[in-house]
Amino acid sequence: MVDLSQYLPILIFLGIALLLSGTFVFLPMLVSRLTGTNKPTPEKLTEYECGFPAFEDSRSQFDVRFYLVAxxxxxxxxxxxxxxxxxxxxxxxxxxxxxxxxxxVAELALGLIYAWKKGALEWE
Structure with a gap:
């Protein structure tokens, strides 16, 4: 028979960790909601990127070469x-x-040569 009481400290630790992490996430949001002013305006809800409005739709797709280089x-x-x-x-x-x-290092070199031959590093 397996003695499950050995897992009790782990479950207590997991419960305390979940409680603290939830507290650290949701308590600041609750306090700011109760103490601050909540007046969303269309200007406040717009996307903000580098100090000026976005040029196009934020859901536009990036070129796959960007991800390959990354x-x-x-x-x-x-x-x-x-x-x-x-x-x-x-x-x-x-x-x-x-x-x-x-x-x-040889495996990484082979990977780099493969990416180079496939044109992953070339940008137009």
Whole structure:
């Protein structure tokens, strides 16, 4: 038989976390609603972008190349985040760490070559 009483501290912790997070989210909204003035006007409800009204509909689609460049940026940013700690401790980790990092860098290089050949980095 499984003793479920061991999970009681976890459930208490989860309940307290949910209560506190809900309090931190909804209490400021409630206090601002009760203490502040709520007079929405059409000017207050309009979109605000860089100090001037939007040029076109906010639901317009972005070019897919924008997302490809953004994904490539994130991938290579993460590569830098992995390379710095590895470079600091490479001499204490041994050959296994060096070989695994070279495989990781080779996979990223292949991905970059593939994206380059497909034209993901070209902008018109």
């Amino acid at each position: 994904i490539l940026f994130i991938v290579f940013d993460l590569e830098a985040a992995f390379l710095y700690p590895w470079a600091v401790s490479v001499f204490t980790l041994g050959w296994t760490a060096w070989i695994s990092m070279m495989i990781f």
